[in-house]
Amino acid sequence: MNRIPLGQCFSTFACSLSLSLLLLVPVSGSAQTTQSDKPQSDASSADAQEVKTPGPNEAGADTKVKVPALEKDNKGKEKKLGWQPLTGKWKACQFGGDGSVEIKDGLIKMGFGDPLTGIQWSGDVVRENYEVELEARRTDGFDFFCGLTFPVGKDHVSFILGGWGGGVVGISSIDGRDASENDTTSFQNFDNDKWYKVRVRVEPNLITCWIDDKVACDHERKDFEFDIRYEMDVCTPLGIAAFQCKSEIRNIRMRKLTETVGEKE
Numbered sequence: 001m002n003r004i005p006l007g008q009c010f011s012t013f014a015c016s017l018s019l020s021l022l023l024l025v026p027v028s029g030s031a032q033t034t035q036s037d038k039p040q041s042d043a044s045s046a047d048a049q050e051v052k053t054p055g056p057n058e059a060g061a062d063t064k065v066k067v068p069a070l071e072k073d074n075k076g077k078e079k080k081l082g083w084q085p086l087t088g089k090w091k092a093c094q095f096g097g098d099g100s101v102e103i104k105d106g107l108i109k110m111g112f113g114d115p116l117t118g119i120q121w122s123g124d125v126v127r128e129n130y131e132v133e134l135e136a137r138r139t140d141g142f143d144f145f146c147g148l149t150f151p152v153g154k155d156h157v158s159f160i161l162g163g164w165g166g167g168v169v170g171i172s173s174i175d176g177r178d179a180s181e182n183d184t185t186s187f188q189n190f191d192n193d194k195w196y197k198v199r200v201r202v203e204p205n206l207i208t209c210w211i212d213d214k215v216a217c218d219h220e221r222k223d224f225e226f227d228i229r230y231e232m233d234v235c236t237p238l239g240i241a242a243f244q245c246k247s248e249i250r251n252i253r254m255r256k257l258t259e260t261v262g263e264k265e
Helices: 006-023 230-235
Strands: 052-055 058-064 070-072 078-080 090-092 101-104 107-110 116-121 130-141 146-152 155-163 168-172 196-202 206-211 214-220 239-243 245-256
Touching (some): 101 116, 107 116, 107 239, 130 146, 146 196, 146 230, 155 206, 155 230, 168 206, 168 214, 230 239
Antiparallel strands (some): 052 058, 090 116, 130 245, 146 155, 196 206
């Protein structure tokens, strides 16, 4: 499928959004407010707990999710596989037109790119039954400051924060449709110089993404095709990119999940 270049996508989307906002102004002059019906998770970043979260298209339904895996140590006792920090194996992507990348004392700084700057993990990755978590902030600019690309089995997707002019949140791509035009699309304002916690979970039947411990989007995997935009290929299998802005990343970590539901640590 031929895709429109990123820059043209952003320009077209911004014009459409401006026209839509003009048409939505109420005649009475009073502002109308809407409340997102996206399911929210009460899961915290703490380890060692069983949590419940609504499943896709079932707001309010309780569904147990997997918890960090257990394995046997050399004495036959179960040991916990918790969060593992991802450090020491990040390298700068080569998009062409990249900004500077500085990695020091656990903080990754990415400069303005033309249009992209990013990092790629060169170590081992888990492709199924896992979570990745990090903190990200935009320090200058207005577009997406965190495009987290991660494996979904043999495929990859990107969780976008602040794309298409600064407010689009979603997964790219599902059945060839980007984060701005599929079922995961939502809108959120992001303040510069503010840290946001980002987490993604890949389960056999579901992808779930959080921002600050609230579910931003989730999507079933069965019968859907997942892919990334070609520009993000250099981020695979795990990477983070920013579009025409300065951003910072810290506290990147990963954990495996069990293959059975409802097991407690």
